[in-house]
Amino acid sequence: MTFYLIDNVPISVGHAVGSAMATCKVEKAEFTVLTEKGRLECTIDDSVKYGARFVSFFNECTDTFAGLTRLYLANLRFAESEFVSNILVTCKRLKYLGFLNCNTESWIAFQIEHAELSELSIFNCRFDVVKLDWVPKLTWLVFECWMSFKEPPLSFGYVPLLDVLSVSNVALSWHEMVELSTLLHETFVRDLSLGFKCEKIWVQPECPTRRLASVFHQLRIVNLVDIPKGYDLTWTMFILEAAPSLEEFYMTG
Structure with missing residues (x-):
């Protein structure tokens, strides 16, 4: 499902997908969450607004998010720094997670522990450092245009299957x-x-x-x-x- 963060559209989509998950076994469930303004047009105020909308959507449909296997998010700024980690805690079935132009109010060390995640994409996001502490199934990682000046911007813990890595920066x-x-x-x-x-x-x-x-x-x-x-x-x-x-x-x- 690909949809925009407009009015109650996300929540209605979330409930519909949740109902499907409750009545039958769903092997794959994918959300691509977009915003009305693209990355180049989106201001800080816009991303704060979109972030608040997504948090409301997420909290309303946690059971649905728990069943997702793929999630892609763009142009979101979260008031609570821990919310990014909460996504991983809730979405235990995720195989793919993608962030584009996402950040938090304060710079954080984004610590990642996830049993199922195999693909991760982080593009133009403001995190102090991304720590892949325990991601045993991760095979593919794209990390581009980080906003931190601490070196190195990535920290690898237990990632025994990491095979493909793309790192790019300005x-x-x-x-x-x-x-x-x-x-x-x-x-x-x-x-x-x-x-x-x-x-x-x-x-x-x-x-x-x-x-x-x-x-x-x-x-x-x-x-x-x-x-x-x-x-x-x-x-x-x-x-x-x-x-x-x-x-x-x-x-x-």
Whole structure:
């Protein structure tokens, strides 16, 4: 179901889907929740209004949300910082969760623990840091244009199946650079995409170390997107040297 946060439309949709869940076994239930204004038009006041509407919808239809397998949210600002975590606590069946231009009143460490989540997309969201503490089935993660200046912006805990990772950001000249050996420590990524919509390369070139080799030993595909003009591509050599099983390597400017 794809619908807008207008009047009582979400609640009526929620009750209808909830009734279906109560009368028969529903294997897949997906909500894409949109707003009247898009990301580029949405002001802070708009996102606060939309966030309040979604919270009312969520609280009215918690049983329905508990049965969802896919949820995509856009342009929401939540007054209560803990509400983002409450979504995961309630939606125990989620396989996919997507956030676009969502944030909270105060910057938070978004801690994620979920038994079923396999795909996560976070784009243009304001979180201090995203901590994937325990996500045993996560295989696919997109994390783009974070609004935090703390490095690294991601923290990986128990994510043994993480296979595909796409990270992109707009790095300004005064931002800290990110060490991939630190960012990806304890992961086993096979398909890595790094985006550079920025003034500078935000990835710190590294000397070969055991830690870097352990991070890249299963890497098969690397995609470097939007490399800024004027950069000598020798900075990419550390990736090639540390990934002995690499099969595909792409670069675009």
